[in-house]
Amino acid sequence: xxxxxxxxxxxxxxxxxxxxxxxxxxxPHSPENMIEVVGILKxxxxxxxxxxxxxxxxxxxxxxxxxxxxxxxxxxxxxxKLLRHWGHDRINFEYAEYCMKVMFWHGGGGLDTYLDSxxxxxLACEAIAAKFKRNPVILGLNRxxxxxxxxxxxxxxxxxGLGQFWRVMSDIFLSLSDRYDRGEITSIAQVVQHILDGLxxxxxxxxxxxxxxxxxxxxxxPKEAGLTFxxxxxVPYVDSxxxxxxxxxxxxSYNAQAHQIPERQSAxxxxxxxxxxLPTGAAGIPPTxxxxxxxxxLPDYLHRVYRESCRGEDDLRVQICQSFQKSMFCxxxxxxxxxxxxxxxxxxxxxxxxxxxYLEQWMDRFVTSRLQEVNQPTTRDCQLFSEPQTH
Numbered sequence: 001x002x003x004x005x006x007x008x009x010x011x012x013x014x015x016x017x018x019x020x021x022x023x024x025x026x027x028p029h030s031p032e033n034m035i036e037v038v039g040i041l042k043x044x045x046x047x048x049x050x051x052x053x054x055x056x057x058x059x060x061x062x063x064x065x066x067x068x069x070x071x072x073x074x075x076x077x078x079x080x081k082l083l084r085h086w087g088h089d090r091i092n093f094e095y096a097e098y099c100m101k102v103m104f105w106h107g108g109g110g111l112d113t114y115l116d117s118x119x120x121x122x123l124a125c126e127a128i129a130a131k132f133k134r135n136p137v138i139l140g141l142n143r144x145x146x147x148x149x150x151x152x153x154x155x156x157x158x159x160x161g162l163g164q165f166w167r168v169m170s171d172i173f174l175s176l177s178d179r180y181d182r183g184e185i186t187s188i189a190q191v192v193q194h195i196l197d198g199l200x201x202x203x204x205x206x207x208x209x210x211x212x213x214x215x216x217x218x219x220x221x222p223k224e225a226g227l228t229f230x231x232x233x234x235v236p237y238v239d240s241x242x243x244x245x246x247x248x249x250x251x252x253s254y255n256a257q258a259h260q261i262p263e264r265q266s267a268x269x270x271x272x273x274x275x276x277x278l279p280t281g282a283a284g285i286p287p288t289x290x291x292x293x294x295x296x297x298l299p300d301y302l303h304r305v306y307r308e309s310c311r312g313e314d315d316l317r318v319q320i321c322q323s324f325q326k327s328m329f330c331x332x333x334x335x336x337x338x339x340x341x342x343x344x345x346x347x348x349x350x351x352x353x354x355x356x357x358y359l360e361q362w363m364d365r366f367v368t369s370r371l372q373e374v375n376q377p378t379t380r381d382c383q384l385f386s387e388p389q390t391h
Contacts, residue, residue: 017356
């Protein structure tokens with residue numbers, strides 16, 4: 001093994017590369033960051049639990065239902081729940097579907113590859129035939145348009161895959177909050193390590209999907225397909241949702257002549273790490289739905305910070321978005337460390353060089369992100385963070 005010191009990087013975000021190579025994280029530790037990150041991940045974990053359950057319910061119980069009017073009810077339809085739904089006193093499951101559609105559109109990973117395989121087509125066609133065996137009209141249309149129902153099954157596979165991914169992430173975030181409340185988590189580095197440990201522990205968790213039609217279960221993604229949590233759902237999720245995303249209707253023109261949307265999907269930068277908190281707080285933009293959901297489950301110690309800021313709760317969703325972006329950079333740090341070709345603290349020269357190239361590729365995507373903004377100190381009263389917090 002050869003040991004030598006690398007020259008400083010010339011990358012525009014070289015300070016962050018140096019920080020990671022020195023054992024640091026994309027988000028520095030501070031009492032404020034600690035409260036915001038753990039508190040918002042507690043709320044996010046509760047919301048993800050609801051999102052996960054609904055996506056899996058839709059995949060399992062709304063299989064090829066063309067007009068699923070009650071898909072957000074998880075099988076519990078009653079008048080009080082319907083009135084709350086109409087009054088928007090509910091979880092906004094539309095955001096979960098937005099994320100699913102973004103993942104479906106961008107693709108990537110083993111799940112995307114499998115859904116184009118002959119094995120999937122054979123299993124999906126068996127389920128389609130069973131679902132509509134007493135419906136000659138739909139079977140006739142399926143012969144005329146053989147890709148239509150197949151595409152619906154692919155979409156349902158993403159419902160299930162994203163639901164299974166969020167199930168794991170919800171557990172990671174809620175256990176993080178529990179450890180913080182017990183005094184076991186006291187730094188951003190420990191937050192990142194907790195998330196990394198959770199990702200590693202679930203890395204090889206199988207991603208499977210089967211639907212029950214009549215008295216028989218039809219596999220859509222069997223265990224034999226070899227799909228796993230980390231490489232086939234987590235990595236594509238980070239790329240699709242954290243980075244690429246999709247243009248928000250009403251904020252940019254979809255007209256090709258207007259050139260407001262990049263011509264290449266790989267150039268999309270509408271993900272969570274790029275979102276401007278102010279437009280995110282506008283009505284009708286998908287992440288606003290997530291911020292609206294999270295505000296119902298804020299822990300008291302974080303809600304207090306927001307209430308005592310200069311604008312109080314007038315810009316609550318914007319403050320939630322800012323905290324959420326900080327937390328997502330922590331999740332991204334965990335993913336970067338977990339996927340690095342070698343440990344970032346290696347002393348081997350060749351390994352250091354490989355890690356440097358790897359980190360610079362990530363930084364290329366961070367140049368226009370909110371990374372530098374979340375690293376700036378806020379104007380909140382520092383006294384809020386100097387006092388002991390009661391959880």
